[in-house]
Amino acid sequence: MIKLHLDAEKNLLQQFSEQQSKRAEQEPLWLTDIREQAQQNFQQLGLPHRKVENWKYTNVSKLVGKGFQVAAINAMDSIDITPYMISDLDCYRIVLINGQLIAEHSDLDLLKDNVTVNDLATAFATSGNSIEEYFDKVVDYTSQPFASLNSMFFNNGLLLEVAKNAILDKPIHIINISQNTDADLVSYLRNLWLIGKNSQVDIIESHHATDDSCHFVNALSEIVLQDNARCTHYKTHFINQASYHVAGIHIAQQRDSYYEQQSFALSGELVRNDIQVRLQDLGAECKLNGLYRAEDNQHIDYHIIVDHQKPHGTSIENFKGIMDGSGHGVFNGKVIVRPDAQKSDAQQMNKNLLLTKRAEVDTKPELEIYADDVKCSHGSTVGQLDEDALFYLQSRGFNAETAKNLLVYGFASDLINEVSIQPLQQLLKQEILSHLPLVSHFEELV
Amino acid sequence: MLEIKDLKATVDGKEILKGINLNIKPGEVHAIMGPNGSGKSTLANILAGRNGYEVTGGSINYNGHALVDMEPEIRAREGIFLAMQYPIEIPGVSNIYFLKNAVNEVRKHHGESELDAMDFMKILKEKMKLLEMKNELIYRAINEGFSGGEKKRNEILQMLLLQPKLAIMDETDSGLDIDALQTISKGVNSLRSAERSFLMITHYQRLLNYIQPDFVHVLARGTIVKSGGKELAAQLEQEGYAFLDNAEAI
Numbered sequence: 001m002i003k004l005h006l007d008a009e010k011n012l013l014q015q016f017s018e019q020q021s022k023r024a025e026q027e028p029l030w031l032t033d034i035r036e037q038a039q040q041n042f043q044q045l046g047l048p049h050r051k052v053e054n055w056k057y058t059n060v061s062k063l064v065g066k067g068f069q070v071a072a073i074n075a076m077d078s079i080d081i082t083p084y085m086i087s088d089l090d091c092y093r094i095v096l097i098n099g100q101l102i103a104e105h106s107d108l109d110l111l112k113d114n115v116t117v118n119d120l121a122t123a124f125a126t127s128g129n130s131i132e133e134y135f136d137k138v139v140d141y142t143s144q145p146f147a148s149l150n151s152m153f154f155n156n157g158l159l160l161e162v163a164k165n166a167i168l169d170k171p172i173h174i175i176n177i178s179q180n181t182d183a184d185l186v187s188y189l190r191n192l193w194l195i196g197k198n199s200q201v202d203i204i205e206s207h208h209a210t211d212d213s214c215h216f217v218n219a220l221s222e223i224v225l226q227d228n229a230r231c232t233h234y235k236t237h238f239i240n241q242a243s244y245h246v247a248g249i250h251i252a253q254q255r256d257s258y259y260e261q262q263s264f265a266l267s268g269e270l271v272r273n274d275i276q277v278r279l280q281d282l283g284a285e286c287k288l289n290g291l292y293r294a295e296d297n298q299h300i301d302y303h304i305i306v307d308h309q310k311p312h313g314t315s316i317e318n319f320k321g322i323m324d325g326s327g328h329g330v331f332n333g334k335v336i337v338r339p340d341a342q343k344s345d346a347q348q349m350n351k352n353l354l355l356t357k358r359a360e361v362d363t364k365p366e367l368e369i370y371a372d373d374v375k376c377s378h379g380s381t382v383g384q385l386d387e388d389a390l391f392y393l394q395s396r397g398f399n400a401e402t403a404k405n406l407l408v409y410g411f412a413s414d415l416i417n418e419v420s421i422q423p424l425q426q427l428l429k430q431e432i433l434s435h436l437p438l439v440s441h442f443e444e445l446v
Numbered sequence: 447m448l449e450i451k452d453l454k455a456t457v458d459g460k461e462i463l464k465g466i467n468l469n470i471k472p473g474e475v476h477a478i479m480g481p482n483g484s485g486k487s488t489l490a491n492i493l494a495g496r497n498g499y500e501v502t503g504g505s506i507n508y509n510g511h512a513l514v515d516m517e518p519e520i521r522a523r524e525g526i527f528l529a530m531q532y533p534i535e536i537p538g539v540s541n542i543y544f545l546k547n548a549v550n551e552v553r554k555h556h557g558e559s560e561l562d563a564m565d566f567m568k569i570l571k572e573k574m575k576l577l578e579m580k581n582e583l584i585y586r587a588i589n590e591g592f593s594g595g596e597k598k599r600n601e602i603l604q605m606l607l608l609q610p611k612l613a614i615m616d617e618t619d620s621g622l623d624i625d626a627l628q629t630i631s632k633g634v635n636s637l638r639s640a641e642r643s644f645l646m647i648t649h650y651q652r653l654l655n656y657i658q659p660d661f662v663h664v665l666a667r668g669t670i671v672k673s674g675g676k677e678l679a680a681q682l683e684q685e686g687y688a689f690l691d692n693a694e695a696i
Binding site: 386387388389391392393394395396397398399400403406407409410411412413414417 | 494495496497498517518519521522523527528530533534536537538539544547548551552555587604608
């Protein structure tokens, strides 16, 4: 395993120096510095293995065995995006294929008063915009070798700027499509979202694969919420069961801003989400919800840091896991309350349901509190289905399998019901119910 | 309808039922009374098929079937209904979904067509009116946020919808105010018929003023120590269970 790691690292560094010699001529100097800094980070960290605390429960050897060739982002043949749209959803659409913005499928004109959408390469080539001020400033590379790789190798990505005071009337749906041309490709997605002062936006970020082969996506997002901005961010994977998705989402919140993420990881062979929220100024509030489900040979992993840096910050985390077959889930949530962050309110809850004896979940809530006037709570549970509830349903004529499925659905339902965009809620219901055959249609469920 | 012969059962290796004999014919209403820990709820749970009880001796015959071999859902579809002492809350599943599908599971089992939403609603509304239940309760998750009385009414609502052959009520009256008790009794009495039998388990004689039993049995230390007509209940109310200290099993 160690040899595999060393070979892969060597190969990556080699690839990087080859690319960089060509890139450095085209890209601004500050970006070259970022890439080289990332390379040094990566060299220091290496590819993770199970002896590294932050990756203890995440076996990435199957990723490491891949060739890590960067997926090409040549102009795509015309692609039908209908399968990736959410039916009945009235939205502004942005489509990216392997990290490349596809203007012809995106509603750039409709958005232009309120939201500026650009591809990163174009933004880098244009001076005098805000990209230099924010790009790479939010991400924290500590223990994040995949984030380092992203900064080394990303070719393009999405710059989304919500204008000051803009209130969007419809959600933005960002469709990320992974298109494989070769089995060993990695597609690097890079996002910078700047949510302007006093603005309000709902963003749906969905991930898809064009076929059933193994897709490997390495995504890195930086999100900045300026004063009093509000953003609700829905993240869903509709990737196939053979695919890998490794994502870092780093959020910086300024004064009185509100960020909400509702994350749904219901498919994929290996999914890792590192979510890091920094409440950088007074009165910032974040709410993180997550629902994850793993069955045979699946690994779903959330690593979360919420960093209260200034007074009167609020954070609420509610994560639930459903582990079936030999599925493996990981929840690692750390809340830091800095000495300055008096009157912080931090709540964290992680509940897990193990449906078989072979299923596994590792849950680790952590609190690091350096201020004395704070309200913090955390808890985690791992349990099986309630025998009394199963019996109750059976005693009313439901067979054991249906009774079990109703209870699993019930366990997940509060998180699904919190999705306030109805067409997305319906889609997620369908997704979860596709694993839970019931006696009749789900429309009548609460 | 139900013949229980020398039934013995253990919970966690401890013998709770030590030889119960009980014979319930169609149309009869039986009440079982007795002090705490006498085995009343154990008997109800064994009849409905709850896990965690081991039948170590004797037999239960229900309409020609050996009951202990049947899964709980088959018992339910064959007409056994247990109104629970502590109804369970189930988040995320609406009461109406639960009620409608429960009814249709039973109908399917008997080769009848499933009720559609309209037909079902008609029947549901009528039963809810009888039990003076608020309409909103059917759209909430099962028993979630229901008061104690609403939960018990919901149990009886299920009973009215499922039309069981043998209805077992496990302390349905406990914790109810007099209005709720009267309403629930009205619901139960509306179901009484020559074909349908009832087994009521209660601590309190009060329930039996509203639902009059044909037979009253006293269960103590795992056996039925005394049986009689409804006057036995009144006697117990006056004299308490003190006589049990001297009584022998019958």
